Amino acid sequence: MKMTFRWFGEADDSVTLEQIRQIPACTGLMGVISTYAAGEVWERDAIHSYVEGVRKFGLEVEVIESVNVHEDIKLGLPSRDAYIENYRQTIRNLSSHGVKAIVYNFMPVFDWLRTDLAHPVGDGSNALYYDDKDLEGLTPLMLVKQVEAGSNGFTLPGWEPERLSELEEVLEKYKKIDKEKLLEHYKYFLEGIIPTCEECGVKMAVHPDDPAWPVFGIPRLAHSKEDFDKIIGLVDSPANGLCLCTGSLGSNPANDLPSIIRHFGMKGRIVCAHVRNVKHLGDKRFRESSHLSSDGDLDMYEIMKALFESGFDGWIRPDHGRMLWGERARPGYGLYDRALGIAYLNGLLEAIKKQAKQRFRRILLSSIS
Numbered sequence: 001m002k003m004t005f006r007w008f009g010e011a012d013d014s015v016t017l018e019q020i021r022q023i024p025a026c027t028g029l030m031g032v033i034s035t036y037a038a039g040e041v042w043e044r045d046a047i048h049s050y051v052e053g054v055r056k057f058g059l060e061v062e063v064i065e066s067v068n069v070h071e072d073i074k075l076g077l078p079s080r081d082a083y084i085e086n087y088r089q090t091i092r093n094l095s096s097h098g099v100k101a102i103v104y105n106f107m108p109v110f111d112w113l114r115t116d117l118a119h120p121v122g123d124g125s126n127a128l129y130y131d132d133k134d135l136e137g138l139t140p141l142m143l144v145k146q147v148e149a150g151s152n153g154f155t156l157p158g159w160e161p162e163r164l165s166e167l168e169e170v171l172e173k174y175k176k177i178d179k180e181k182l183l184e185h186y187k188y189f190l191e192g193i194i195p196t197c198e199e200c201g202v203k204m205a206v207h208p209d210d211p212a213w214p215v216f217g218i219p220r221l222a223h224s225k226e227d228f229d230k231i232i233g234l235v236d237s238p239a240n241g242l243c244l245c246t247g248s249l250g251s252n253p254a255n256d257l258p259s260i261i262r263h264f265g266m267k268g269r270i271v272c273a274h275v276r277n278v279k280h281l282g283d284k285r286f287r288e289s290s291h292l293s294s295d296g297d298l299d300m301y302e303i304m305k306a307l308f309e310s311g312f313d314g315w316i317r318p319d320h321g322r323m324l325w326g327e328r329a330r331p332g333y334g335l336y337d338r339a340l341g342i343a344y345l346n347g348l349l350e351a352i353k354k355q356a357k358q359r360f361r362r363i364l365l366s367s368i369s
Protein backbone atom coordinates (compact mmCIF):
# COMPACT_ATOMS: atom_id res chain seq x y z
CA MET A 1 0.00 0.00 0.00
CA LYS A 2 1.47 3.35 -0.97
CA MET A 3 0.42 6.45 0.96
CA THR A 4 -0.26 9.50 -1.21
CA PHE A 5 -1.76 13.00 -1.06
CA ARG A 6 -3.92 14.91 -3.52
CA TRP A 7 -2.16 17.97 -4.96
CA PHE A 8 -3.53 20.46 -7.49
CA GLY A 9 -0.26 22.01 -8.71
CA GLU A 10 1.81 24.99 -7.63
CA ALA A 11 -0.52 27.66 -8.99
CA ASP A 12 -3.65 26.08 -7.65
CA ASP A 13 -3.01 24.68 -4.18
CA SER A 14 -2.41 26.26 -0.78
CA VAL A 15 -0.36 23.21 0.24
CA THR A 16 3.25 22.96 -0.93
CA LEU A 17 5.29 19.92 -1.99
CA GLU A 18 7.77 20.79 0.74
CA GLN A 19 4.97 20.29 3.27
CA ILE A 20 3.70 17.09 1.66
CA ARG A 21 7.08 15.42 1.67
CA GLN A 22 7.33 15.96 5.42
CA ILE A 23 4.20 13.89 6.12
CA PRO A 24 5.29 10.50 7.50
CA ALA A 25 5.14 7.63 4.97
CA CYS A 26 3.77 9.82 2.19
CA THR A 27 5.65 8.63 -0.89
CA GLY A 28 3.75 10.34 -3.64
CA LEU A 29 0.72 12.11 -4.99
CA MET A 30 -2.59 11.48 -6.51
CA GLY A 31 -1.95 14.39 -8.82
CA VAL A 32 -4.26 16.73 -10.63
CA ILE A 33 -3.49 18.99 -13.57
CA SER A 34 -6.42 21.32 -13.30
CA THR A 35 -5.80 23.30 -16.48
CA TYR A 36 -7.61 20.86 -18.72
CA ALA A 37 -11.31 20.92 -19.44
CA ALA A 38 -13.15 17.62 -19.86
CA GLY A 39 -12.52 16.19 -23.31
CA GLU A 40 -9.17 17.91 -23.93
CA VAL A 41 -5.95 15.98 -24.50
CA TRP A 42 -3.55 16.37 -21.58
CA GLU A 43 -0.39 17.43 -23.38
CA ARG A 44 2.96 15.76 -22.75
CA ASP A 45 4.70 19.05 -21.94
CA ALA A 46 2.27 19.95 -19.16
CA ILE A 47 2.45 16.42 -17.74
CA HIS A 48 6.23 16.51 -17.94
CA SER A 49 6.58 19.75 -16.02
CA TYR A 50 4.06 18.67 -13.35
CA VAL A 51 5.67 15.25 -12.84
CA GLU A 52 9.25 16.51 -12.91
CA GLY A 53 8.38 19.33 -10.50
CA VAL A 54 7.00 16.78 -8.05
CA ARG A 55 9.87 14.32 -8.46
CA LYS A 56 12.34 17.04 -7.41
CA PHE A 57 10.79 16.67 -3.95
CA GLY A 58 11.36 12.93 -3.91
CA LEU A 59 7.67 12.19 -4.46
CA GLU A 60 6.12 9.88 -7.07
CA VAL A 61 3.24 10.62 -9.42
CA GLU A 62 1.86 7.20 -10.23
CA VAL A 63 -1.78 8.22 -9.94
CA ILE A 64 -3.59 11.08 -11.64
CA GLU A 65 -7.11 12.09 -10.63
CA SER A 66 -9.99 13.80 -12.32
CA VAL A 67 -9.30 13.07 -15.96
CA ASN A 68 -12.88 14.12 -16.54
CA VAL A 69 -15.11 12.38 -19.04
CA HIS A 70 -16.81 14.74 -21.51
CA GLU A 71 -20.60 14.98 -21.13
CA ASP A 72 -21.07 14.01 -24.80
CA ILE A 73 -19.62 10.58 -23.94
CA LYS A 74 -22.06 10.15 -21.06
CA LEU A 75 -24.90 11.41 -23.23
CA GLY A 76 -23.88 9.08 -26.08
CA LEU A 77 -23.75 11.88 -28.69
CA PRO A 78 -22.11 11.35 -32.12
CA SER A 79 -19.24 13.61 -31.05
CA ARG A 80 -18.27 11.07 -28.37
CA ASP A 81 -15.84 9.17 -30.62
CA ALA A 82 -13.57 12.18 -30.95
CA TYR A 83 -13.62 12.71 -27.18
CA ILE A 84 -12.86 9.03 -26.56
CA GLU A 85 -9.92 9.30 -28.95
CA ASN A 86 -8.70 12.31 -26.93
CA TYR A 87 -9.06 10.30 -23.74
CA ARG A 88 -6.96 7.50 -25.27
CA GLN A 89 -4.27 10.00 -26.18
CA THR A 90 -4.31 11.37 -22.63
CA ILE A 91 -3.84 7.83 -21.28
CA ARG A 92 -0.84 7.33 -23.59
CA ASN A 93 0.64 10.70 -22.62
CA LEU A 94 0.21 10.08 -18.90
CA SER A 95 1.65 6.58 -19.12
CA SER A 96 4.72 7.84 -20.95
CA HIS A 97 5.46 9.85 -17.78
CA GLY A 98 5.13 6.91 -15.40
CA VAL A 99 1.44 7.21 -14.49
CA LYS A 100 -0.03 3.81 -13.66
CA ALA A 101 -3.56 4.63 -12.54
CA ILE A 102 -6.22 7.18 -13.45
CA VAL A 103 -9.07 8.14 -11.12
CA TYR A 104 -12.17 9.32 -12.98
CA ASN A 105 -15.90 9.32 -12.51
CA PHE A 106 -18.94 8.79 -14.67
CA MET A 107 -21.31 11.04 -12.71
CA PRO A 108 -23.48 13.13 -15.02
CA VAL A 109 -22.87 16.87 -14.75
CA PHE A 110 -21.75 17.10 -11.12
CA ASP A 111 -18.81 15.47 -9.41
CA TRP A 112 -19.16 15.42 -5.62
CA LEU A 113 -21.84 17.60 -4.15
CA ARG A 114 -22.28 19.38 -0.82
CA THR A 115 -24.84 21.91 0.37
CA ASP A 116 -22.48 23.63 2.84
CA LEU A 117 -18.72 23.84 2.38
CA ALA A 118 -17.96 25.22 5.85
CA HIS A 119 -20.38 23.69 8.30
CA PRO A 120 -19.44 24.37 11.94
CA VAL A 121 -18.31 21.22 13.71
CA GLY A 122 -18.74 22.73 17.17
CA ASP A 123 -15.07 22.95 18.15
CA GLY A 124 -14.16 25.97 16.04
CA SER A 125 -13.37 23.92 12.94
CA ASN A 126 -15.68 23.45 9.96
CA ALA A 127 -16.31 20.68 7.47
CA LEU A 128 -18.15 19.77 4.30
CA TYR A 129 -21.84 19.02 4.85
CA TYR A 130 -24.79 17.71 2.88
CA ASP A 131 -28.51 17.78 3.50
CA ASP A 132 -30.77 16.57 0.72
CA LYS A 133 -33.51 18.86 2.04
CA ASP A 134 -31.32 21.90 1.28
CA LEU A 135 -31.58 21.04 -2.41
CA GLU A 136 -35.33 21.59 -2.31
CA GLY A 137 -36.04 24.94 -3.88
CA LEU A 138 -32.51 25.15 -5.29
CA THR A 139 -31.94 24.86 -9.02
CA PRO A 140 -28.64 23.26 -10.09
CA LEU A 141 -27.50 26.70 -11.22
CA MET A 142 -28.21 28.22 -7.80
CA LEU A 143 -26.24 25.41 -6.18
CA VAL A 144 -23.28 26.02 -8.47
CA LYS A 145 -23.29 29.72 -7.53
CA GLN A 146 -23.48 28.82 -3.84
CA VAL A 147 -20.54 26.42 -4.18
CA GLU A 148 -18.48 28.96 -6.09
CA ALA A 149 -19.11 31.59 -3.43
CA GLY A 150 -17.96 29.26 -0.66
CA SER A 151 -14.88 27.82 -2.26
CA ASN A 152 -12.31 30.28 -0.84
CA GLY A 153 -11.35 31.36 -4.36
CA PHE A 154 -10.28 27.87 -5.47
CA THR A 155 -11.93 25.82 -8.18
CA LEU A 156 -13.32 22.66 -6.67
CA PRO A 157 -12.54 19.39 -8.44
CA GLY A 158 -15.38 18.58 -10.80
CA TRP A 159 -16.73 22.13 -10.59
CA GLU A 160 -14.56 23.61 -13.30
CA PRO A 161 -16.28 26.78 -14.63
CA GLU A 162 -16.00 25.83 -18.32
CA ARG A 163 -17.70 22.55 -17.52
CA LEU A 164 -20.59 24.15 -15.73
CA SER A 165 -21.11 27.13 -18.02
CA GLU A 166 -23.48 25.20 -20.24
CA LEU A 167 -25.21 23.65 -17.28
CA GLU A 168 -28.83 24.28 -18.23
CA GLU A 169 -28.37 23.03 -21.77
CA VAL A 170 -26.65 19.85 -20.55
CA LEU A 171 -29.29 19.19 -17.89
CA GLU A 172 -31.97 19.44 -20.56
CA LYS A 173 -30.20 16.73 -22.59
CA TYR A 174 -30.11 14.40 -19.59
CA LYS A 175 -33.91 14.39 -19.47
CA LYS A 176 -33.80 11.73 -22.20
CA ILE A 177 -31.24 9.54 -20.42
CA ASP A 178 -32.22 6.86 -17.95
CA LYS A 179 -29.98 4.51 -15.95
CA GLU A 180 -29.94 1.82 -18.68
CA LYS A 181 -28.98 4.28 -21.41
CA LEU A 182 -26.25 5.75 -19.22
CA LEU A 183 -24.88 2.28 -18.55
CA GLU A 184 -24.82 1.54 -22.31
CA HIS A 185 -22.85 4.75 -22.87
CA TYR A 186 -20.51 3.79 -20.06
CA LYS A 187 -19.84 0.41 -21.67
CA TYR A 188 -19.11 2.09 -25.01
CA PHE A 189 -16.62 4.39 -23.28
CA LEU A 190 -14.88 1.55 -21.46
CA GLU A 191 -14.71 -0.57 -24.62
CA GLY A 192 -13.03 2.39 -26.27
CA ILE A 193 -10.38 3.05 -23.65
CA ILE A 194 -9.60 -0.20 -21.79
CA PRO A 195 -7.59 -1.76 -24.67
CA THR A 196 -5.40 1.37 -24.66
CA CYS A 197 -4.97 1.05 -20.88
CA GLU A 198 -3.92 -2.58 -21.30
CA GLU A 199 -1.38 -1.61 -23.97
CA CYS A 200 0.05 1.14 -21.75
CA GLY A 201 -0.07 -0.63 -18.37
CA VAL A 202 -2.53 1.89 -16.92
CA LYS A 203 -5.47 1.02 -14.66
CA MET A 204 -8.71 3.01 -14.58
CA ALA A 205 -10.27 3.60 -11.15
CA VAL A 206 -13.85 4.80 -11.13
CA HIS A 207 -14.77 7.04 -8.24
CA PRO A 208 -18.13 6.38 -6.55
CA ASP A 209 -21.02 8.82 -6.76
CA ASP A 210 -20.83 11.30 -3.92
CA PRO A 211 -23.25 11.41 -2.17
CA ALA A 212 -24.16 7.79 -2.82
CA TRP A 213 -27.54 8.45 -4.45
CA PRO A 214 -28.88 10.32 -7.50
CA VAL A 215 -29.28 14.11 -7.18
CA PHE A 216 -31.62 16.50 -9.01
CA GLY A 217 -33.30 13.44 -10.53
CA ILE A 218 -30.31 12.72 -12.80
CA PRO A 219 -29.35 9.02 -12.96
CA ARG A 220 -26.14 7.84 -11.31
CA LEU A 221 -24.49 4.45 -11.70
CA ALA A 222 -21.83 3.97 -9.06
CA HIS A 223 -22.98 3.95 -5.46
CA SER A 224 -23.36 0.38 -4.22
CA LYS A 225 -21.74 -3.05 -4.35
CA GLU A 226 -24.27 -4.13 -7.01
CA ASP A 227 -23.46 -1.06 -9.12
CA PHE A 228 -19.74 -1.79 -9.00
CA ASP A 229 -20.29 -5.43 -9.89
CA LYS A 230 -22.11 -4.21 -13.00
CA ILE A 231 -19.36 -1.73 -13.84
CA ILE A 232 -16.47 -4.18 -13.58
CA GLY A 233 -18.54 -6.60 -15.67
CA LEU A 234 -18.97 -4.08 -18.50
CA VAL A 235 -15.43 -4.83 -19.65
CA ASP A 236 -13.80 -7.70 -17.83
CA SER A 237 -10.23 -6.52 -17.42
CA PRO A 238 -7.98 -5.76 -14.44
CA ALA A 239 -7.59 -2.33 -16.04
CA ASN A 240 -11.28 -1.67 -15.34
CA GLY A 241 -11.08 -1.04 -11.61
CA LEU A 242 -12.35 1.02 -8.70
CA CYS A 243 -11.28 3.91 -6.56
CA LEU A 244 -12.73 2.81 -3.25
CA CYS A 245 -13.78 6.06 -1.62
CA THR A 246 -15.03 5.27 1.86
CA GLY A 247 -16.53 8.69 2.49
CA SER A 248 -18.56 8.71 -0.73
CA LEU A 249 -19.90 5.17 -0.42
CA GLY A 250 -20.17 5.61 3.33
CA SER A 251 -22.55 8.57 2.98
CA ASN A 252 -25.20 5.86 2.65
CA PRO A 253 -25.28 3.81 5.88
CA ALA A 254 -26.60 0.82 3.89
CA ASN A 255 -23.17 0.38 2.28
CA ASP A 256 -21.16 -2.08 4.40
CA LEU A 257 -17.67 -0.88 3.60
CA PRO A 258 -15.47 -3.67 4.99
CA SER A 259 -17.57 -6.24 3.14
CA ILE A 260 -17.51 -4.20 -0.12
CA ILE A 261 -13.74 -3.86 0.20
CA ARG A 262 -13.26 -7.61 0.74
CA HIS A 263 -15.54 -8.39 -2.20
CA PHE A 264 -13.69 -6.24 -4.74
CA GLY A 265 -10.28 -6.58 -3.09
CA MET A 266 -10.36 -10.36 -3.52
CA LYS A 267 -11.18 -9.82 -7.19
CA GLY A 268 -8.12 -7.57 -7.50
CA ARG A 269 -10.24 -4.68 -8.72
CA ILE A 270 -9.47 -2.01 -6.12
CA VAL A 271 -6.89 0.15 -7.83
CA CYS A 272 -6.74 2.87 -5.22
CA ALA A 273 -8.49 4.05 -2.10
CA HIS A 274 -9.64 7.38 -0.67
CA VAL A 275 -10.07 6.83 3.04
CA ARG A 276 -12.07 9.20 5.23
CA ASN A 277 -14.92 9.23 7.72
CA VAL A 278 -18.46 10.69 7.79
CA LYS A 279 -20.99 11.42 10.51
CA HIS A 280 -24.57 10.51 9.61
CA LEU A 281 -27.01 13.12 10.87
CA GLY A 282 -30.28 11.84 9.44
CA ASP A 283 -31.81 10.64 6.21
CA LYS A 284 -29.53 11.79 3.36
CA ARG A 285 -27.87 14.21 5.72
CA PHE A 286 -24.24 13.97 6.82
CA ARG A 287 -21.19 15.93 7.87
CA GLU A 288 -17.59 14.99 7.17
CA SER A 289 -15.61 14.29 10.32
CA SER A 290 -11.99 13.79 11.24
CA HIS A 291 -10.62 10.43 10.11
CA LEU A 292 -10.86 8.97 13.63
CA SER A 293 -13.45 6.14 13.91
CA SER A 294 -15.11 7.55 17.02
CA ASP A 295 -15.60 10.98 15.41
CA GLY A 296 -17.76 9.57 12.62
CA ASP A 297 -19.82 6.52 11.76
CA LEU A 298 -17.33 4.46 9.77
CA ASP A 299 -15.10 1.90 11.44
CA MET A 300 -11.72 2.93 10.09
CA TYR A 301 -9.94 0.02 11.75
CA GLU A 302 -12.19 -2.50 9.98
CA ILE A 303 -11.80 -0.59 6.72
CA MET A 304 -7.99 -0.63 6.87
CA LYS A 305 -8.01 -4.26 7.98
CA ALA A 306 -10.24 -5.24 5.05
CA LEU A 307 -7.90 -3.44 2.64
CA PHE A 308 -4.85 -5.15 4.12
CA GLU A 309 -6.38 -8.62 4.37
CA SER A 310 -7.74 -8.58 0.85
CA GLY A 311 -4.19 -8.04 -0.39
CA PHE A 312 -4.73 -4.48 -1.60
CA ASP A 313 -1.37 -3.18 -2.81
CA GLY A 314 -2.39 -0.02 -4.61
CA TRP A 315 -2.37 3.64 -3.66
CA ILE A 316 -4.21 5.10 -0.73
CA ARG A 317 -4.79 8.65 0.43
CA PRO A 318 -6.62 10.49 3.14
CA ASP A 319 -9.53 12.41 1.76
CA HIS A 320 -11.34 15.60 2.62
CA GLY A 321 -10.31 17.13 5.90
CA ARG A 322 -11.96 19.67 8.17
CA MET A 323 -10.67 23.25 8.08
CA LEU A 324 -8.59 23.60 11.25
CA TRP A 325 -6.46 26.10 13.08
CA GLY A 326 -7.49 29.02 10.91
CA GLU A 327 -6.22 27.44 7.72
CA ARG A 328 -7.48 28.97 4.48
CA ALA A 329 -7.54 26.43 1.68
CA ARG A 330 -9.71 24.77 -0.92
CA PRO A 331 -12.63 23.32 1.09
CA GLY A 332 -11.80 19.74 2.01
CA TYR A 333 -8.22 20.05 0.82
CA GLY A 334 -6.27 21.83 3.52
CA LEU A 335 -3.03 20.47 4.90
CA TYR A 336 -3.67 19.94 8.59
CA ASP A 337 -6.58 17.59 8.85
CA ARG A 338 -5.44 15.47 5.91
CA ALA A 339 -1.96 15.17 7.44
CA LEU A 340 -3.58 14.15 10.75
CA GLY A 341 -5.60 11.65 8.72
CA ILE A 342 -2.44 10.09 7.28
CA ALA A 343 -0.85 9.85 10.73
CA TYR A 344 -3.92 8.00 11.97
CA LEU A 345 -4.11 5.65 8.95
CA ASN A 346 -0.38 4.93 9.38
CA GLY A 347 -1.00 3.98 13.01
CA LEU A 348 -3.87 1.68 12.17
CA LEU A 349 -1.83 0.01 9.46
CA GLU A 350 1.20 -0.54 11.66
CA ALA A 351 -0.98 -2.21 14.31
CA ILE A 352 -2.82 -4.33 11.75
CA LYS A 353 0.43 -5.52 10.16
CA LYS A 354 1.98 -6.38 13.53
CA GLN A 355 -1.14 -8.25 14.63
CA ALA A 356 -1.08 -10.23 11.38
CA LYS A 357 2.59 -11.10 11.90
CA GLN A 358 1.93 -12.24 15.47
CA ARG A 359 -1.02 -14.35 14.35
CA PHE A 360 1.14 -15.94 11.66
CA ARG A 361 3.93 -16.65 14.14
CA ARG A 362 1.48 -18.25 16.57
CA ILE A 363 0.06 -20.50 13.83
CA LEU A 364 3.55 -21.45 12.72
CA LEU A 365 4.66 -22.30 16.26
CA SER A 366 1.56 -24.34 16.97
CA SER A 367 2.03 -26.30 13.75
CA ILE A 368 5.62 -27.29 14.61
CA SER A 369 5.05 -27.95 18.31
Ligand code: DNO
Pocket residue numbers: 065066067068103104105111112157158207245274320
Ligand atom coordinates in the same frame (compact mmCIF):
# COMPACT_ATOMS: atom_id res chain seq x y z
C1 DNO B 1 -13.58 14.35 -4.28
C2 DNO B 1 -12.69 13.59 -5.16
C3 DNO B 1 -13.29 13.51 -6.54
C4 DNO B 1 -12.54 12.55 -7.46
C5 DNO B 1 -13.14 12.60 -8.83
C6 DNO B 1 -12.44 11.72 -9.81
O1 DNO B 1 -13.12 14.87 -3.35
O2 DNO B 1 -12.34 12.39 -4.62
O3 DNO B 1 -13.25 14.81 -7.06
O4 DNO B 1 -11.22 12.87 -7.55
O5 DNO B 1 -14.48 12.21 -8.77
O6 DNO B 1 -12.88 12.07 -11.07
